[in-house]
Amino acid sequence: MGKRIKPKIIIGSWVFLGVIGILFITLGLSSFMYNLVMTNSHTNFKMFFTITGILLVLISVKISIRSIINAVKNNKPNGNIGKEELNKMIYKDRMLSKGPKIVAIGGGTGLSILLRGLKEYTSNITAIVTVADDGGGSGILREDLGMLPPGDIRSCILALANTEPTMEKILQYRFKEGSLKGQNFGNLFIAAMNEIYGSFELAIKETSNVLAVTGKVLPMTLDDVTLYAVLENGDIVAGESNIPLKNKEALSKIDRIYMKPEITYPLAEAVEAVKEADIIVLGPGSLYTSVIPNLLVNDMSDYICESNATKVYIPNVMTQPGETDNYTVFDHVEAILKHSCQDLLDYVIVNVEKIPEETLEKYKEDGSKPVILTEEDEKKLKKLNIKIIKDNLIEVKKDYIRHDSLKASEIIFNLSKENKDKKAYF
Structure with missing residues (x-):
């Protein structure tokens, strides 16, 4: 038919x-x-x-x-229908509405790009987003208003929103002059909602309702957290925005990260979503400042490990200076397992598409290079019983290298479907 x-x-x-x-x-x-x-x-x-x-x-x-x-409501048509x-x-x-229940965990640009693709395959999406950001406009609002940083959450809300292009442009607008220079209008909108409702959690829900968001966007915790990195040389760096800068200056590597306060609590909705998920996706996004912080919230990594969902990790396409210099795919996976549990992941989705040299030139100047999967990586991942999915996953827009959100989402959707069929069979 x-x-x-x-x-x-x-x-x-x-x-x-x-x-x-x-x-x-x-x-x-x-x-x-x-x-x-x-x-x-x-x-x-x-x-x-x-x-x-x-x-x-x-x-x-x-x-x-x-x-x-x-x-x-969900399609926001223009004109007569x-x-x-x-x-x-x-x-x-x-x-x-009949699509798989997907929980996407991370933050920053990487997660928001993936969400734009996922919403084409299912409306049962829960994005759990880091709130450890302390730089830029979000950091200013955090310090001035005593609220949680809205930046990463704003990006994810807009990625899942079903709104007119003009509204998205307004909410993405960044002021260029005056006392608001560098501040994002969307961040100010969430800050206003936070003041009106007196709750960051409620502010996010109401913002999501206004923008007809597909699925849910949840902060990883409602606690005011500060991220710390312990470097291999023994130095300790405080603050999410300082970690890559100080690490780059020290010419060291990150050994591990932790948060203060040490006891933080996930949202009940986030825990429920993890327990009911068909598939849980970590990344893409900054390894130590966007993805791993979510695993440091009390018991969250245990909830993920115990979930019957298929667990997938998508490493970044490019390394990040001061954070993942010279990291291969396995280095990314090893860092995640070090901050959670050894059997956390079932799959890793890896880009194998060759990036044009002219595009790479700009990244080389900043000290960034492609995250590669070596033969040794494959052997180590096989020993950990982590399956590898290789595909051409990059998309270059205005000389910026990003994941192809639709291609990555298609892989996740098919993976969820295959595993659901296997469970039904057994």
């Missing part, structure tokens, strides 16, 4: 349900039709048909209205 017919079938199912309801009402109220169908006339049967018919009609109308509202377009919107909304 072709895809073009499926949306019509969905609309038709509501109409059919309503027609059945009307027929039941007619059988209950019309003596002529009732005697025609039933040989023994009983009031109880008439009441049954009438009440059942009314319920079916009400259900039909309710489902129809709810589906139309959800489809319009034709019948065919509405059918397609409703069909897409229905199909996405």
Whole structure:
């Protein structure tokens, strides 16, 4: 059956349900039709048909209205909506709602890019985002207003939002002059919501509602945390924004990271999402300042390890100066396991696409180079029973190298589907 017919079938199912309801009402109220169908006339049967018919009609109308509202809300069409377009919107909304439950963990640009692809495959997305940021506009708001940093969360909300391009441009706008220079309007919007509702958690939920977000965006914790890095030379660096700078100056490597306060708590919603997930994705994003901090929240790595979900890690395409200099794929994986548990990961998704030399020149100047998968890496990962998925995963836009969000999301979706089929079989 072709895809073009499926949306019509969905609309038709509501109409059919309503027609059945009307027929039941007619059988209950019309003596002529009732005697025609039933040989023994009983009031109880008439009441049954009438009440059942009314319920079916009400259900039909309710489902129809709810589906139309959800489809319009999630797709934000411009101008008038034709019948065919509405059918397609409703069909897409229905199909996405049946997609796998995906928990994406991380922060920064990497996670937000992946989320833009994931929302094309499922609406059952929970993004758990780091709140250890203390630099830039987020750091200023954190210090001035005593709120959690909104920057990474803002990026993830906008990635999952179903809003007009103009609204996204407004929320991404960064002031260039005056006392607000360098500050992002979206961050200020979340700060205002935080003041209005008196709760960062509620501010994020209401912002998500305003922007018709697909799925949920949750902070990793509501505690005000500071990130620390212990370098191999013994130095300790405080503050997320300082870690890559100080480490680069020290010409050392990061041994481990930790947070203060040492006891922090994840959100109940985040824990529930991890327990119910079909697949849990770590990254892409800064290894020590975006991905691993989420694993340091009390018991979170245990919840992930104990979950029946398939666990996947997507390392960055390029190394980050002062953080992952000269790291290979296995170095990334080893750091994650060191801060969690040895059997945390089932798969690692690796880019093997060759990056054009002219694009790499800019990155080489900054000391960044491609994250490669060596033969030794493959042997070590195999010993840990971590499967490797290799593919061409890069996308270059305006000389910036990023993951191809749709390609990576397709792999995750297919992986979730395959593992769900295996579980169903066994």
